[in-house]
Amino acid sequence: MTLGAKRPDCGRTDLLGVGEPVDGAEQGPPAAARVGCNPAPATHSTRVVVPITAIVKPVRGQHPRLALGLATRAVDLTGWKPWGRTTPPAPAHPQSASTTAGARDEAKIRETWGDGRIGTLAVALSGERQSTVAWKSGAAGEAEVGRTLDAIASEHVVVFHDRRIPRSRANIDHIVITRAGVWVIDAKRYRNKRPRLQVEGGLFRPRTEKLIVGGDRTKLVDGVLLQVALVQDVVAPASVRGVLCFVDADWPLFGGSFTVRGIDVCWPRRLSRQLTALEGAVDVTAVAAAIAAHFPPA
Template structure:
């Protein structure tokens, strides 16, 4: 559509003046520039076909939905405080104020989940099932994505961090070996701990079915050659690398439909 009002692309953050041709997403009330939409189509794995509507059931979930709701809640609360503080100038204060970083972080996280979710959905087939944004019973936490393949289950945590992911190893001879996940200079080892907890929760449900954890960094500074690695059994990679690995999980003994039903029943949409 042609925008009536100026906006910002939710994927690349480019400014979109009024009158610009863009894509409006009614569900999230956000816009995408045409370039991002085209890039998303071109980057889809060429050997995979989009799923038929029948291959995606109603309870597959919507990627990033809970993070998007939390962002909208925080944004509305921030704007309400500004309006109360500035009275009749509240509207102007809202228009001129930048979003608080804690609020913006939820939007960034939602975008990461949405982008990865779209790529995973494009892989849907009779041999692969994908669930998004699943609530962990008895916890406030959720699982971003769950992929069920003939070889097992993948528990996937999507992150939209800047910087280059790398594995730092300390000790190993005299001292105990310690593996740390760094993104840029930021110690993100706790993200691995979180994925391992999610893997354990899913494994408790499915028993002998193999469960693999993955941390997928959507916009990290990955090198042109190599870059992906594993730490404590968790794959650390980017979306294209992840979908390639999942596409290779074609031969196995897992009943995808049966396991999907069990997982979807236990982990409801968040």
């Protein structure tokens, strides 16, 4: 059986071979009749739904990995052409890093599987790259923490979101200035995973503290410590604390928040209560102006 065989009776291109039975199907009329193809080209249906076994069978021999993915999918080939996607290219516009990365991934897939139907199916079956999924998840976490912080903003509580670190591509998720000091907040979204403190060493070895969230995430602490140092240089002598705020984590009903290497680890609602309960003598207006001048919007 050949892929993309031309139907002489209706002028259509289908995945089914002429006269060949589909796995598990009874012998019957020709394949053209089975897919609803009328003899008259002007009246045939434009919707082509191909039994999945008709695709898996010819693919299985040469491309077993793709066949395995196809075996669990229902494929609607309406509007598909042998040369791939049929939609016209979108107008040129600035692309985000995730869009560019996705285009590179598709190019690599097509290098392996080609530009025909097999390549298009491989692109459709391939999931988003991990960095893209992580970016979307992180953005959702930032948005939720941002809404919680905006709810407590006042003349004594100034909130900044998404501030760029000079001479760097990195940014600070949130900065909050209160009378008690400055908080540098990094929002993270780890769904259904419980943050916990793991302490190692002690009597005969140096004591080390690790952040565990479904695995060792101590690098997150290192990142916040660096941001705290950068903000401290700008607002000294005002004190600066770092916070890792986890969204959608598996927090216990009682307790749960902790401090690792001087960085507070908590959830949005607890963070907002903590910020509004503190008092001090910091000049909120002056400190906010200094931060806004040094860390512009990203």
